[in-house]
Amino acid sequence: xxxxxxxxxxxxxxxxxxxxxxxxxxxxxxxxxxxxxxxxxxxxxxxxxxxxxxxxxxxxxxxxxxxxxxxxxxxxxxxxxxxxxxxxxxxxxxxxxxxxxxxxxxxxxxxxxxxxxxxxxxxxxxxxxxxxxxxxxxxxxxxxxxxxxxxxxxxxxxxxxxxxxxxxxxxxxxxxxxxxxxxxxxxxxxxxxxxxxxxxxxxxxxxxxxxxxxxxxxxxxxxxxxxx
Amino acid sequence: xxxxxxxxxxxxxxxxxxxxxxxxxxxxxxxxxxxxxxxxxxxxxxxxxxxxxxxxxxxxxxxxxxxxxxxxxxxxxxxxxxxxxxxxxxxxxxxxxxxxxxxxxxxxxxxxxxxxxxxxxxxxxxxxxxxxxxxxxxxxxxxxxxxxxxxxxxxxxxxxxxxxxxxxxxxxxxxxxxxxxxxxxxxxxxxxxxxxxxxxxxxxxxxxxxxxxxxxxxxxxxxxxxxxxxxxxxx
Numbered sequence: 001x002x003x004x005x006x007x008x009x010x011x012x013x014x015x016x017x018x019x020x021x022x023x024x025x026x027x028x029x030x031x032x033x034x035x036x037x038x039x040x041x042x043x044x045x046x047x048x049x050x051x052x053x054x055x056x057x058x059x060x061x062x063x064x065x066x067x068x069x070x071x072x073x074x075x076x077x078x079x080x081x082x083x084x085x086x087x088x089x090x091x092x093x094x095x096x097x098x099x100x101x102x103x104x105x106x107x108x109x110x111x112x113x114x115x116x117x118x119x120x121x122x123x124x125x126x127x128x129x130x131x132x133x134x135x136x137x138x139x140x141x142x143x144x145x146x147x148x149x150x151x152x153x154x155x156x157x158x159x160x161x162x163x164x165x166x167x168x169x170x171x172x173x174x175x176x177x178x179x180x181x182x183x184x185x186x187x188x189x190x191x192x193x194x195x196x197x198x199x200x201x202x203x204x205x206x207x208x209x210x211x212x213x214x215x216x217x218x219x220x221x222x223x224x225x226x227x228x
Numbered sequence: 229x230x231x232x233x234x235x236x237x238x239x240x241x242x243x244x245x246x247x248x249x250x251x252x253x254x255x256x257x258x259x260x261x262x263x264x265x266x267x268x269x270x271x272x273x274x275x276x277x278x279x280x281x282x283x284x285x286x287x288x289x290x291x292x293x294x295x296x297x298x299x300x301x302x303x304x305x306x307x308x309x310x311x312x313x314x315x316x317x318x319x320x321x322x323x324x325x326x327x328x329x330x331x332x333x334x335x336x337x338x339x340x341x342x343x344x345x346x347x348x349x350x351x352x353x354x355x356x357x358x359x360x361x362x363x364x365x366x367x368x369x370x371x372x373x374x375x376x377x378x379x380x381x382x383x384x385x386x387x388x389x390x391x392x393x394x395x396x397x398x399x400x401x402x403x404x405x406x407x408x409x410x411x412x413x414x415x416x417x418x419x420x421x422x423x424x425x426x427x428x429x430x431x432x433x434x435x436x437x438x439x440x441x442x443x444x445x446x447x448x449x450x451x452x453x454x455x456x457x458x459x460x461x462x463x
Contacts, residue, residue, distance in 0.1 A: 060362050073365040084360040087378050096374070097364060 011036035011146055011177045017056055017066035019049075019201075026052055028201045029066070034146070034194075039168065039178040041188045041209070044198035045224065050181040051081070051150050053198060057179065058148045071146055077139035078148040083131045085123045090115060090134055093123040097138040109137040113163065129160035136164060140171055147171060149180035153187065165191060185228040189213055197221050234432030241433060242440070248410075249434075253441060256414040259327055259401070260394040263334030264387055267342045270335075272383065275346030276372045280354045290347070296340035301333075302399030308333045309403050325406040330414070333400035338390040345389065349382040350375050381456040388449055395442060415441070 012034040019027040027049050034040050034057075042050045055061045057068055058078045070076060086093045094106045110116045113133040118126055123134060132152060139147055149168070153161040168191060172178055182188055188195065192209035197218070205218045216222045241249050278290060312318045312329055323329045353375055361371050376383070398416035405412035407421060415438045422431035 055359075058363065060359055076363075078359075078363045080359060084357060086357075086374075087381075097360070 009036040010034065012057060012068065012070045012179075014057060014068045015066055017053070017068065018064045019052060019056065019061065020064055026201050027056065030198075030201075030203045031066075032196055032203055032206060034177060034179055036177055037172070037175055038193045039172050039180070039191050040194040040196060041192040042179065042181045042196050042198060043188060043224070043228075046183075048198045049201040050198055052201075054078070054148050054150050054179065054181060074142075075145040076148070077142060077144040077146075079132075079135050079139050079150065079152050081150045081152070081154055083135035085126075085131050085134065088123055089120050090123045090126060090130075091119045093134060094138055094141070098141045101141050106141060109141050113137050129156050132156060132160065133163060136167055140167060140176075143174070144176060146177040146179065149178065151181050151183065153182070153184065161187075183228075185213075185225075197224065199224070233429045234436060237429055237433035238436040238440075242437060249437070251410065252413055252415055252418055253437065255327060255412070256395060256416075256438075257441065259330045259414060260334060260391060262331045263338060263394050264390045266331070266335045267339040267390055268383070268387055271339050271342030272346045272376055273372060275343050275348075276350045276375050278343070278347045279350035280358075280371060280375065281368075293340050293343045296336075297344060299337070299340070300399065301337055301397040302403065304337050305333050305400030305403030308336060308400065312404065324404065325408060325412060327405070327412060329404040330401045330412060333404045334394040334397065337397060337400055338394050341390050341393060342386055345386045346379070346383065349379045349386070353378050381453060384449055384453055384456070388446065391445060392442065395438070 010033045013032070015031050017027050017030040018025070030049075030053060042054060044050050052061065055078075056063060057070065058076055059068065059070065059073065060078070086096050088096065090110070091106065094101075094110070095103075098106060107116065107119070110119060113130075113136075115126070115130050115133060118130060123131070126134060132155075136149075136152065152168075153164050156164065165187070168178055168180070178191075189209065192212075195205075195207055195209050195212040196203060197205040197212070197216075197220075199220050205212065205216065205221045207217065211217075212221070213225065216225055274293075278286060308329065309324070310316050312321060312324050312332070314324070323332075357375070357378065361374065366374065396416065398420050401407075401412070401414055402417050402420065405414070405417065407413050407417040413421075415434060419431045419434045419438070422428075422434060
């Protein structure tokens with residue numbers, strides 16, 4: 001289990017992140033801290049800026065202003081809402097996204113994901129659930145310090161969702177910090193330890209999950225939770 | 229001329245394995261395939277760079293490259309002729325009226341096609357893969373290599389388009405090759421010569437042979453494309 005000392009450390013800090021597109025302010029002075037070894041959920045309505053913020057924290061987008069202090073690039077991984085899959089076999093895709101990871105280890109990950117008999121199948125011919133599993137194990141196999149997940153279970157059935165959640169728990173138990181977005185309240189309550197609530201590009205509330213769901217501190221949060 | 233006569237002549241020529249015809253087909257394929265391979269070797273990395281990166285001079289480069297798409301083969305032949313003729317800057321190479329000159333002319337002819345089509349293919353793929361490549365922290369060379377590999381099925385189509393353009397052109401190879409028998413005579417220049425000599429049936433027969441050669445190349449590439457389709461390529 002993660003120790004208290006570990007969880008009190010910050011693994012990522014963002015200060016005054018601003019991002020605009022076509023004159024519209026999409027992220028407005030967002031400052032936040034992610035605690036090491038925690039599962040942090042980023043919640044908000046569609047269009048609130050969750051995916052944008054996740055991409056900024058991961059360093060995929062150039063900031064208009066502000067800063068992000070995060071682990072080095074090779075210690076971070078991100079799984080996208082729509083998995084980005086290479087035009088190769090499933091094993092070939094894994095080899096590409098996990099350079100340096102031993103073949104036997106990759107085979108083991110595929111077995112754990114229940115897709116070991118799909119090793120030689122074209123990765124893009126796998127079902128949506130299998131592709132998301134492939135993307136997730138591709139991120140986990142490199143044992144990142146921090147893992148960003150953008151609605152990883154958005155289009156998955158019950159079994160695939162359970163697999164993803166089990167993998168998240170396991171990664172968390174081995175010390176990986178998780179930052180993820182979801183529209184699924186029960187998932188956030190099941191897994192979340194910290195919650196950040198974003199509304200219209202602004203960070204409205206940051207609180208431990210228990211506090212956030214039982215006693216939200218902001219009127220916008222209460223309104224959101226009524227709808228969720 | 230009976231409509232069926234050219235077909236009969238074509239079949240007879242192929243069935244007899246006419247040595248001169250075979251050498252003409254061989255030279256046509258060698259010149260065009262070398263030109264296609266060279267143009268792909270130069271054009272694909274250029275297409276990938278133009279698709280994946282923004283740099284000063286990128287737009288003028290695209291405009292110039294696209295302008296060359298409409299360049300008549302005969303003008304390209306003339307341009308190469310001026311460069312490699314004895315008085316030209318590359319006259320010392322002594323390659324005028326040789327297959328090498330024909331390969332250069334056809335390379336220049338199809339290079340803009342390989343750049344334009346590969347840029348389009350790479351732009352679509354780069355849009356799809358950029359977040360993943362960025363997330364993985366890949367360097368420029370690795371990105372370009374990965375893009376070329378991912379685009380392999382589309383590149384096959386581009387190669388076929390280039391091949392079609394190269395094998396069917398006559399103006400450029402006529403000017404820089406000279407249509408010399410047993411040396412630089414290819415299918416298209418043979419057809420032009422036979423037509424000018426009034427041997428229309430024979431010219432048509434050569435045209436049919438040319439189409440058959442293109443058919444064989446396309447069947448081979450289709451087989452290859454079918455195997456790539458299994459790997460998620462939209463071919």
